[in-house]
Amino acid sequence: MAPDTSNLDPVVLELGHLFALAGFELSLVGGPVRDLFLGRVSPDLDFTTNATPDEILAVANGWADSHWEMGRAFGTIGFRKRNRNKEILLLEVTTYRAEAYDPDSRKPAVAFGTSLEEDLSRRDFTTNAMALRLPTLELLDPHNGAADLAAGVLRTPGTPEQSFSDDPLRMMRAARFASQLGLTLHPEVSRAMTEMAGRIAIISAERVRDELVKLICGAHPRAGIDILVETGLADLVLPEVPALKLETDEHHRHKDVYEHSLQVLEQAVALETGPDGPVPGPDFVLRFAALMHDVGKPKTRRFEPGGAVSFRHHDLVGAKLSSKRMKTLRFDNESIKAVSRLVELHMRFYGYGDAGWSDSAVRRYVTDAGPYLERLHRLTRSDVTTRNQRKADRLSFAYDDLQARIDVLAQNEELNSIRPDLDGGAIMSMLGLKPGPVVGRAYRFLLELRMEEGPIEHDAAEAALRLWWAQQPEAQAKESAPEEVQLGDSQQFQSQQNRNNS
Template sequence: MHPEARELGARFEAAGHELYLVGGTVRDTLLAGGDPDLLGDVDLDLATSAPPEETERIVRPWATAVWLTGAEFGTVSCQREAEGRPTRNVEITTFRADSYTPGSRHPEVVYGTSIEDDLARRDLTINAMAVRVPEFRFVDPFGGLQDLRAGLLRTPIDPHTSFGDDPLRMVRLARFASVLDAEADSAVTVAASEMADQLGAVSAERIRDELVKLVAGRAPRRGLNLLVRTGLSAHVLPELDELRACRDPQHRHKDVWLHTLAVLEQAIDLEDRLPDGGPDVVLRLAALLHDIGKPDTKEVHRDGTVTFHHHDVVGARMTRHRMRELRFDKETTRAVSELVRLHLRFHTFASGWTDAAVRRYVRDAGDLLERLNALTRADVTTGNARKAARIQRHVDELEERIAVLREQEEIDALRPPIDGNAIMAHLGIRPGPLVGQAWKHLLELRIEEGPMDEEATLAALDAWWAEHAGETGGQ
């Protein structure tokens, strides 16, 4: 499965050095069970006894390209292109035995003398396995294979020491709980609970990257529950703790946290409806955050009923804030917060879907339409089977109406047939607020009445102008 490793192993052996496949490469290859299709195209992580300058000398004749950007940390990166094989990225790192200064985010790079020393400094036993090449001899000093088979997450050394070296490992623990659907050992769970506050020293970007991988995993419920149970969530997504504390005292089945997890799992089940399939991180984050506005909008009335008015709008604002704090890119932040804002929009048309209502829904959803429909379906967690079936049927009907209107008109690109320049030319006005107001009026007509030709549009513009001509302000 890894001919490049065999070739490199022979070169390093001839030069008098050891070379091992390590980390995720070994873990994922074992999980694939010898099936290259299950493994897919993977990068190769290797560890060696050779110092970086010697590694560079050995790989130069073999590699298509070599990068030394990580050489000061002991890593030489290279790429190999060969006919009949996928392009393979390779990272080769000198054995490490790093030491961390308390409170520091970065280790002092210290080279180790053995593969066992190198594996001991890794985050989890399942990532502390190695295979020596070229003979492919398996090295597993900490029982990683047994833990992988058992679905158990442990650290190679005392978890307090491991987490103290790099607090981000506590979030990685939750990430692998999700990715592998694995259970965290009690010792690492206790250590993470005791040391959760040390996560404050970790950059938002590193935490974000682990969160994304957690959410994209096959069992995010397990990882998220681990974050909440250990108190790590306070430094990752503190809103989750508020959801956990938010309950409807009259309806125990409406526990907001359990509802959120159910919506997330149902959204995952609906990803095959999306054009690009899954895992869809935007949809999953929206499902996770769609109700974070509920704790701040919760009202218990005299008759005991509980309401969460405007939690969609409040939740969208909170989502934008949290995602910006975690340094998410602007597009992902926009998409997730918009889905949170719109997640109740479907229910505002419960009285009936006119053509205008369908157009408005499609216009507001924009490029998030399929995700919004999936989120709407996933948000149905009622125990009333008839009610749940009725809502799903109504979503089916909406999607059918959208399909019909798409056949009849350009519903996905709703706009008047004339633009701002045509409006100014027709009315004889200069650029200003009135041009935008006129365009918005024509857009509303397009939504309410359907397609309009240019003649009808200009007539409607004249009628609007007759009412607003006095607002020219000297134009």
Template sequence: MPSLAESMDALRAIADSAPVSALASAFAANGHEFALVGGPVRDALLGRPVTDLDFTTSARPEETQRILETLSGSVWDVGRDFGTIAARVHGETVEVTTYRAEIYRDDSRKPEVTYGDTIEGDLVRRDFTINALALMLPELRLVDVSGGVEDLLAGVIRTPASPAVSFTDDPLRMLRAARFAAQLGFDVEAGTLAAMAEYADRLDIISAERIRDELVKLLSAPDPAPGIRLLVDTGLADRFLPELTALVTTQDDHGRHKDVYEHSLTVLRQAIELEIARRAPEETAPDLVLRLAALLHDIGKPATRRFERGGVTFHHHDVVGAKLAKKRLRELRFDNDTIKRVARLVELHLRFFGYSDQQWTDAAVRRYVRDAGEELERLHILTRADVTTRNRRKAERLEHAYDDIERRIAELAEAEELAAVRPELDGGQIMRLLGIPAGPLVGRAYRYLLEVRLDEGPIGAEAAEDRLRAWYAEQPEANPEANGA
């Protein structure tokens, strides 16, 4: 953590920026308290980049909107019921929320909101002490009502109020504790950790969309594993991702040095390292599809575990896992594109293994590329990350094998436009050549030519026509009388 002087310099720089200075002056001129609050204050004190600007004020939402309209022509209602108004001020998007208190009733998924009158009252109701910090503006006065600065220095996550009250009021805070532990590398205080386990079933009142959003933020951390461990250890994962907890007691194929759960966390870490190493310079956003696939790639193992001849097998866990991933991500309200991509990666993650024992033909390589489609680069990363063996010789053999298959894919792609593998004849050409109308027969003919393309590479349009005629001559539709029609 930076020195106090460095931290205050960072806060002063934020306060002196054009949008913040304009906001502070406008609210002060209208007789209202105004403060930078929560994450931006925390991150400035920690020396982390400050990206979002969140403010709180004594003004009620209607007055906040009126003041913002004097500064910007772009003002909108983010959630008036929650007291939040947003605007674009000097090119920055800002959100201003009225001092508030909120609680969840036992049978409610939505908080009940009441407005407060003091910054101290607002801060006490916040999730954790490290976020219960405010910089009053324009006077540059730091308000810390619950020891948040001390907890930042100690690297501790705890609630301002008792954790029982805090997690009963808003159960989503339990997931946020896991997320902050991963993002900041902090430890959860013992009482707070115990309450996460005690009140885990309270998470059931939270909507799937809000749980999904927290999971996404957790997986976007540089190392999500500590947060995931907290979710599993406290029983929170059981409430929305029970397949993850089921991995804990599922031994790997050899039953020796790791269980499937530990293996999955290692794969996730290694996938993130490879993702960062291989991404283009302009790419900065975490690859959520890859990270979900890495975390979930083995969730089919518990359902497929069998004890055979003194060993453990997980036959078809890739196919079963893909189905489970679809089901779980759908229940968490992920979008269809993400669900499809993650499930495809889970289904394909075993396809490569065996290549090191017997090199594939060019046809097999083409099929691998065809089946992976747009997920080929992610599949490269996932397959490499899936090697967690402690046997150095085996690990090196697999690494060299994957280097080889990527080289062959690149060579075939350059020679054959592999990324767009398709037959030499399209559907229209097939219909004209065979004199047949659109229908299932055209699809069968197209698939036949695609298999020829995959097996043999480009053969040219003339050869493709000859092969198609020969194939059609053997079909029942070509000689209906001989087939009893």
């Protein structure tokens, strides 16, 4: 089995010639070589060489468009190079190296190696321990990575114990490659991961997060999650998911929540759209919300009289748990907000399926979902995993009806940006108020009116606001207070009241 080098960018060979002319070795290595066997083109290109970082810069600095040295301490120099199609390629060239983690340190102790063979022996998996010597394109595969790739098996060049000791994050990568490439773990790899799962604790939350995102966004995320759970890694990096494996219920009073969640994840993936659609895949937010949507169930499970099982408010509890976990993993605020909001809202539709909604309830659904509405559509549809076809059809028809009503209302109203019919400035001018909490209450009243009634005429909105204002205690106090009392300045108002009382 040989790699298909026909799609290899000429830039790769150009760089190989430069290093050869300078008297140095250079090889394309790792993922880019693996992807050549898979008929894929890697956007990022990794190289290894016997040149030192200073020598790497001396060879390629005048050839590349620009460079960066953030990885210099690890022997890596990065380059940007525009190819013949004017596309920008990212290239990283690293000195042959060997590295190992101190048992109590998150940072690798870097030592430069002396040969390509030594460098390959310290790589994570055999499928990534292949190299193409440049510019000759000679394949070096000392650990049979091509055969393992063909067999769909993930092995390590040396013992898995040594590999995972060198870098515990490789255990997360194993699960990620199962998701991305559909590979299965060699039994020795699986056993070592189970025995060494605790070593993941020395890895920073950011590095764990990045691997988790790649896993979730892979072609087979369910396989990757299963590996994390089966090896015990999930107990440390995503404990809410294995907690879904509620103890077996001999009376089968509720479905397997873990398996249900994985099925919802798969169904959500199937509902992603192409690049021009509303939810282009892979969409991490939708997928992670699907995985986490029921994580509130273990904490809310109750056995009711008569044998029923309830999970009241598991949506709210799950939203909080999802947010807390994502904060621990150092996710950005927008991703945290999006996932937790979807988890919080995933049960909202079932009230519609049971009894139908007024137009105001539909408006609230759209407003509460905000920019996540399209994802909520897909999450809600994915959450139907019943084997009862009649029930599944009923829920599907009900959601079809809800989406149709949303579309109709959207044609008549600006549902995506529902605002009161009067803004804050108009409220203050009309009622003679200064900025303060009373204005906020008036705004919320008008927003509620907008939800209930839809768009109304300006005069009608003013009349409704005046009627509301007449019923507020501040309005009555303002009428009875001297003119110098300014509503909205609570201290001045209280002072005047004290003078009146005295």
